[in-house]
Amino acid sequence: MVYLTLQDPYYSHFFQNDQSIANMQMNDVVDFELNNTMVIAKYEADEWNRYAKKDEFFDFKAQILRDKIEHNISSKKAIYENEMVNFQDNVDYKNSDGLRLISDYIVYNTNSKVIQSDTNFTMTRGKNKVIGRSLKYDLNTKQLLVSGINAVVQQERKK
Numbered sequence: 010m011v012y013l014t015l016q017d018p019y020y021s022h023f024f025q026n027d028q029s030i031a032n033m034q035m036n037d038v039v040d041f042e043l044n045n046t047m048v049i050a051k052y053e054a055d056e057w058n059r060y061a062k063k064d065e066f067f068d069f070k071a072q073i074l075r076d077k078i079e080h081n082i083s084s085k086k087a088i089y090e091n092e093m094v095n096f097q098d099n100v101d102y103k104n105s106d107g108l109r110l111i112s113d114y115i116v117y118n119t120n121s122k123v124i125q126s127d128t129n130f131t132m133t134r135g136k137n138k139v140i141g142r143s144l145k146y147d148l149n150t151k152q153l154l155v156s157g158i159n160a161v162v163q164q165e166r167k168k
Contacts, residue, residue: 027038033059038066049074054087063090079105088137092119109133110146122148153165 033076035057042050057070067085073080085098094117102124103111112130117123124146132139132153 032061035059063088065089068095094119107134110144124148128129 029102036055036161037056038057040052041048042052050071050073053070054066056066060067066087066089067117068085071081071082073082073091080102081104082100083095083103084096084100087097088095096115096117098110099115100110100115102108103117108127110124110132112128114128115124115126115130125144127143130144131143132141132144132155138161139155140159142156143155145154146152
C-alpha cells in the first residue's frame with residue numbers, strides 16, 4: 010500500500026517583517042525614567058513609532074535631571090538610533106544653568122554627552138548671545154566649539 014500526500018509549499022520568506030514599517034505605534038505618550046529614589050526624567054510625544062533599529066518621536070518634549078542640572082528639550086521630531094538622538098525642526102534646549110540653544114537640527118550623543126549642530130543656531134546665557142553656523146558643546150566639561158559666529162557679550166562696568 011502507498012500513501013501519497015500533496016500540499017502547497019509554504020514560503021516563509023513571503024511573510025517576513027518589513028523593517029521599514031513601524032513595529033509599534035503609540036500616541037499621546039508620557040514616559041518616566043526612575044532611579045532608585047526619584048523620577049529623573051519625563052519624556053512626552055504626541056506620536057512614537059518603534060522600528061527594528063530606531064525610535065521616532067513627533068512633538069517631542071523632555072525634562073531630565075542629571076547631576077543637579079535640569080535639562081529641557083523640545084522639537085517637532087526626534088529620532089533615537091545607535092546611542093544618538095537627532096532632534097529636528099524647532100529644537101529648543103534649556104538648562105537650569107541658564108543656557109538656551111535654539112536650532113533646526115541638533116544631534117545628542119547619549120554616551121559622550123555631546124551636543125552638536127551643523128545648522129544655524131542661537132545660544133544664550135543670561136545677557137550673552139552667540140549666533141553661529143555650527144557648534145559642539147560638551148555637557149561634561151561645559152566646553153563650546155563654534156564656527157561662523159557673531160557674539161554679543163555684556164559685562165557690567167565697574168564703578
